[in-house]
Amino acid sequence: MALPAPTADKLNPKQIADTLRNLKRGETFRYRAQGQEFFAPRTAAEFGAIKAAQPDIRILAGSTDVGLWVTKQFRELGSLLYVGQVEDLNHIEERDGMVEIGAAVTLEKAYAALNAAHPELEEMWKRFASLPIRNAGTLGGNIANGSPIGDSMPALIALGTEVVLQHGETRRTLPLEDLYLAYQKTAMQPGEFVAALRVPVAGPQHFRTYKLSKRFDEDISAVCAAFGITVQDGIVTQARIAFGGMAATPKRAAATEAALTGQPWNEATARAGMAALAQDYTPLSDMRATASYRSRGAANLLYRFWLETRAQALPAAAVNVRAIGAGATETATA
Numbered sequence: 001m002a003l004p005a006p007t008a009d010k011l012n013p014k015q016i017a018d019t020l021r022n023l024k025r026g027e028t029f030r031y032r033a034q035g036q037e038f039f040a041p042r043t044a045a046e047f048g049a050i051k052a053a054q055p056d057i058r059i060l061a062g063s064t065d066v067g068l069w070v071t072k073q074f075r076e077l078g079s080l081l082y083v084g085q086v087e088d089l090n091h092i093e094e095r096d097g098m099v100e101i102g103a104a105v106t107l108e109k110a111y112a113a114l115n116a117a118h119p120e121l122e123e124m125w126k127r128f129a130s131l132p133i134r135n136a137g138t139l140g141g142n143i144a145n146g147s148p149i150g151d152s153m154p155a156l157i158a159l160g161t162e163v164v165l166q167h168g169e170t171r172r173t174l175p176l177e178d179l180y181l182a183y184q185k186t187a188m189q190p191g192e193f194v195a196a197l198r199v200p201v202a203g204p205q206h207f208r209t210y211k212l213s214k215r216f217d218e219d220i221s222a223v224c225a226a227f228g229i230t231v232q233d234g235i236v237t238q239a240r241i242a243f244g245g246m247a248a249t250p251k252r253a254a255a256t257e258a259a260l261t262g263q264p265w266n267e268a269t270a271r272a273g274m275a276a277l278a279q280d281y282t283p284l285s286d287m288r289a290t291a292s293y294r295s296r297g298a299a300n301l302l303y304r305f306w307l308e309t310r311a312q313a314l315p316a317a318a319v320n321v322r323a324i325g326a327g328a329t330e331t332a333t334a
């Protein structure tokens with residue numbers, strides 16, 4: 001017996017488009033099963049209202065962290081509040097000298113936008129997980145999860161990023177480094193969530209971010225570093241340095257910044273900064289790296305930064321790690 005022709009065959013393209021458009025839900029999708037609820041709101045205001053009313057509800061973004069809690073740790077997640085359909089959290093806008101990235105923006109889109117302003121981010125962008133993960137995961141999820149080995153935070157802290165937190169419909173802004181209080185503890189209040197990140201378009205004069213891991217890609221950092229300095233008349237006038245993998249949170253290197261600021265940008269200053277790192281960090285040994293590897297690696301990354309940005313001799317060309325990973329010899333990108 002012949003099957004009836006699909007209804008869509010009888011519609012013209014405009015009717016098909018209208019039909020599909022009408023399927024789009026305008027209001028919050030709610031689903032309840034076995035005492036748990038799933039909410040997919042469409043606006044940040046609705047999202048904020050649900051989170052304020054149920055502060056313990058689990059926010060779900062790309063699920064590239066949360067999914068593993070289920071598949072590896074067999075955790076129950078409880079009720080879920082999904083960020084992915086909130087249209088006004090899915091924006092990338094440039095205004096007031098900042099690129100604003102909404103919490104629902106995927107890592108791939110966020111890094112593409114940030115890389116346009118800061119091409120030095122390319123190594124971190126391409127080495128962050130893999131394209132499928134970057135197409136699912138969000139930058140907001142990376143920031144909110146607050147892992148000490150999350151890759152985005154050192155670079156964003158070095159660039160002077162602000163995080164926009166929302167409670168109900170009220171927003172407040174914090175320097176990103178102030179979000180992280182202790183291991184797995186952030187400054188987010190009950191009912192608050194990450195609404196957006198605001199990244200300055202103008203970066204420091206010299207900016208680099210580096211990742212040390214066992215594999216080239218699809219690997220977690222042992223150490224992740226970001227250095228930003230401005231040099232005027234040979235003197236370092238500003239330094240913002242942050243590391244992942246070196247402490248219980250992503251953390252700015254205050255003593256190292258102090259050792260560089262006001263000093264000539266020369267090898268002695270770079271070495272003073274390398275020594276000062278010991279005041280900033282007491283890293284741990286774990287399955288990814290020993291404490292001494294981390295300390296030495298972090299110091300050597302600062303030395304690499306100096307080699308790539310020094311003025312008095314020819315700066316060393318930035319190494320394109322991707323080209324080396326692909327089997328080529330060192331390739332200059334600078």
Ligand SMILES: Cc1cc2nc3c(=O)[nH]c(=O)nc-3n(C[C@H](O)[C@H](O)[C@H](O)COP(=O)(O)OP(=O)(O)OC[C@H]3O[C@@H](n4cnc5c(N)ncnc54)[C@H](O)[C@@H]3O)c2cc1C
Binds near residue numbers: 060083
């Ligand atoms: C194979 C693989 C490779 C990976 N590689 C890397 C890597 O190289 N570098 C790296 O840093 N990470 C890596 N990750 C971790 C993960 O991809 C990132 O942390 C990602 O950014 C998480 O975003 P998400 O949208 O998937 O968050 P989810 O998993 O949905 O959520 C993560 C956490 O953040 C909370 N959350 C999410 N959005 C918000 C919000 N707007 N406000 C408040 N809380 C929120 C959630 O409740 C949850 O606690 C990898 C993961 C996998 C599976």
